Amino acid sequence: MEFTDEYTHDIPGVIYFSRNMPTKEVEHLYQHDLQGCNCKSECKNNACSCLQRSGTFYKYNNIFELNSYRIEDFVKGPTYECNENCKCNSRLCGNKLVQFGPRKSLMVKPCENEMKGLGLFTLKTINRGSFICEYAGEVITETEAFKRFQYNNEHGKINYIFCINEYFGETSVQTFIDPTYYGNIGRYINHSCEPNCKLFVIRINDTMPILGIFADQDINKNSEITYDYGDGQLDFKNLGGCIRKSCHCNSKKCRKYLPFNVSLS
Numbered sequence: 001m002e003f004t005d006e007y008t009h010d011i012p013g014v015i016y017f018s019r020n021m022p023t024k025e026v027e028h029l030y031q032h033d034l035q036g037c038n039c040k041s042e043c044k045n046n047a048c049s050c051l052q053r054s055g056t057f058y059k060y061n062n063i064f065e066l067n068s069y070r071i072e073d074f075v076k077g078p079t080y081e082c083n084e085n086c087k088c089n090s091r092l093c094g095n096k097l098v099q100f101g102p103r104k105s106l107m108v109k110p111c112e113n114e115m116k117g118l119g120l121f122t123l124k125t126i127n128r129g130s131f132i133c134e135y136a137g138e139v140i141t142e143t144e145a146f147k148r149f150q151y152n153n154e155h156g157k158i159n160y161i162f163c164i165n166e167y168f169g170e171t172s173v174q175t176f177i178d179p180t181y182y183g184n185i186g187r188y189i190n191h192s193c194e195p196n197c198k199l200f201v202i203r204i205n206d207t208m209p210i211l212g213i214f215a216d217q218d219i220n221k222n223s224e225i226t227y228d229y230g231d232g233q234l235d236f237k238n239l240g241g242c243i244r245k246s247c248h249c250n251s252k253k254c255r256k257y258l259p260f261n262v263s264l265s
């Protein structure tokens with residue numbers, strides 16, 4: 001099955017781009033292709049090298065029906081999907097999901113509370129564990145992220161930069177994704193202190209992390225898709241010398257301010 005993403009946006013200065021796009025300063029980091037598995041037909045947990053290095057896997061009722069796929073475990077990660085170097089039978093492999101593109105029936109529209117701007121909504125009910133879409137954009141250096149963040153702050157512009165923190169033993173690696181100028185439908189997802197989705201790091205063909213957004217509960221049709229931009233930071237208005245924006249998620253658990261540094265840990 002081919003990757004399909006038929007969504008668009010016609011905001012001046014923003015180009016719809018469905019996958020992460022490393023800038024030339026960081027592209028050398030992702031030139032290492034991941035090895036594929038040697039499975040003969042379908043991939044089984046105890047034999048497939050992709051599943052063995054994954055922190056979690058997909059459960060499905062019907063291998064040909066992407067809507068039946070659910071992520072198995074919200075605690076572990078990252079996930080390694082089978083890739084173009086794998087020997088498994090691509091029709092029978094169940095270890096592929098994010099690589100087929102976002103789910104259908106998503107809609108971008110202004111939120112009721114205009115302070116939040118645009119938001120992403122679902123026109124159909126979504127089951128817990130289902131894949132929604134990626135958070136895709138330019139992959140930039142930390143220096144560039146800092147520069148862009150300062151610029152956004154000084155000019156009162158929306159900040160879209162997302163920082164992924166990953167830990168490999170003693171080493172921590174940060175990846176900065178910015179869908180401000182090139183991005184997909186994930187850029188419209190707002191923060192909530194009581195969200196209905198979670199993010200997962202997925203890898204497919206190479207070492208570049210892909211941010212996958214998955215439903216963390218059953219979501220009713222016409223609901224807004226949200227995730228928590230942070231990790232329960234305290235309600236200090238001035239964090240690191242930066243004035244934080246007020247949160248309008250309207251939840252009883254609201255922490256009052258948007259998390260400053262969107263991170264996964």
Ligand SMILES: C[S@@+](CC[C@H](N)C(=O)[O-])C[C@H]1O[C@@H](n2cnc3c(N)ncnc32)[C@H](O)[C@@H]1O
Pocket residue numbers: 115116117118119158159160187188189190191192245246247248249258
């Ligand atoms: C990734 S964008 C989300 C899409 C954005 N609403 C838009 O119109 O393009 C993040 C920005 O949306 C706004 N936002 C997101 N969640 C919010 C919330 N709970 N309360 C207030 N503003 C929010 C903030 O301006 C934030 O910097």
